[in-house]
Amino acid sequence: MTPTFITETKPEDWTYVSEGGATIVFSYRGLHNVQFSDHVLRLRKVAYGSSDNTLLDANSEQPDDPMIAFQENIISKLVPSEFLPSLMVVVLEEDWLRSLVVLRDGDRPAERRQTDQIDVRRNKGILATDLIGGTPIAMEIKPKWGFLPTECHLSPKTVALKTATCRFCMHTSFRMKHGEVGTTYCPLDLFSCDETRVRKALGALWAGWYESDGSLNNLRFFVQGRMTKPDDDHSVQLLAHFFTADESTDVQNLQESFTSALAQALLSSPVLPILSTLQRTLDILDVEGLSKLYTQTSSGFSCDGLGSSVPDPSMEEWEDFVEVYQSDHHSWDHTVPSPGHLRHYLMAYLLSATFKDCSIIIRPKSAQVGSFDVTIIDMDIKSMDRLGKWEKLDKKIVEHYKSSGNQRRCIDNQRISQSGCTQLSKWR
Ligand SMILES: O=P(O)(O)O[C@@H]1[C@@H](OP(=O)(O)O)[C@H](OP(=O)(O)O)[C@H](O)[C@H](OP(=O)(O)O)[C@H]1OP(=O)(O)O
């Protein structure tokens, strides 16, 4: 296939959409062009002072962004392609990227601007279906962890807490202690498939958006292709026009209408159940059980922390992994994980982390009022060197929660095998 070159467009043709920890996204607004119209450009960022890209030579051939092959070969076997954006490689050019930085850096949030920038040394980027352009409104939800861990592998110190309060709610409490904005949103409500609870979750997401002035990343609104904050009266009016019959911008009324419309959209889509099933079945040991298995199995090898010096899987290994996951994995006795399956469990945890960190974009189907498309974005590969961070963060979050004296009860109504697992592990 002939490559697509970003230099066929001008930096001015691209407007800033949004960004996450690793990438920044721009939407094409130039003259009609079959390759670029209705597409976004997804560029990798690099932290200031990071040595991550010192090996990159902007003038030599670089590999394609691995996210493309990962989505094409791995994710699409687990999630039907209709719920994924299309992705393709675009060839970049350093001077073009530098001009884009000059033009658009001012549109980025100040706190992001202080920490990182577009990695101008990359010469490959991604063109993806634009999910927020070409529609009057679009919403983005980052649902996070939609399950409670099973008891089997939890220590006596954590079992009571971790089976009562979900990871997200404990993390929120931890973040609030460190001065960050809080939210009452609980992912288990959103993932519950129960209308009342889904509406409760959406109400909390709305309140978090409104009260944080749109700074939380769990809910974002896009109006006419641009991210909107609650203090932008014109955009809120357009939201009201879309959601409410009387176009009332009364906050309560708008929250109610948003909640009803989105609850309907989410309850009629298989996307959330797909995500929660993948998250929970891939993170079957919890990070505690994974760590125990790693320590048992790796004695004599490096003990510098979970996953330290474990090489990242190749794409072929990921393909083999998916085959095993779709066949044998479900019949293994996960209450007594086999040391021989350590690498499988490590890879499963990485993949689970991808599904715990992705977002969904909900936008009206073009012709039908009241019906929506739900698409999953950000299917990035996580690497083994994150495992140590996740293990430490888990400990910190749980210790903080224990000392806080809070006892929020999060209900995971999909935990069917829970009691069986508990009895089995006690019996053994
Ligand atoms: O650790 P978590 O649960 O806070 O997740 C991180 C996210 O924080 P969040 O909780 O969504 O605000 C974080 O999101 P933000 O940058 O805060 O929007 C990233 O998604 C990060 O992944 P990566 O470094 O981009 O690969 C995420 O890190 P990983 O857990 O995927 O390593």
Ligand SMILES: Nc1ncnc2c1ncn2[C@@H]1O[C@H](COP(=O)(O)OP(=O)(O)OP(=O)(O)O)[C@@H](O)[C@H]1O
């Ligand atoms: N296909 C798309 N169409 C429209 N907007 C998109 C698309 N993909 C991403 N975005 C926007 O760009 C933002 C950043 O993209 P993405 O979530 O993939 O980045 P990330 O750095 O991997 O995020 P995170 O920090 O959450 O891991 C998204 O939150 C979303 O607002």
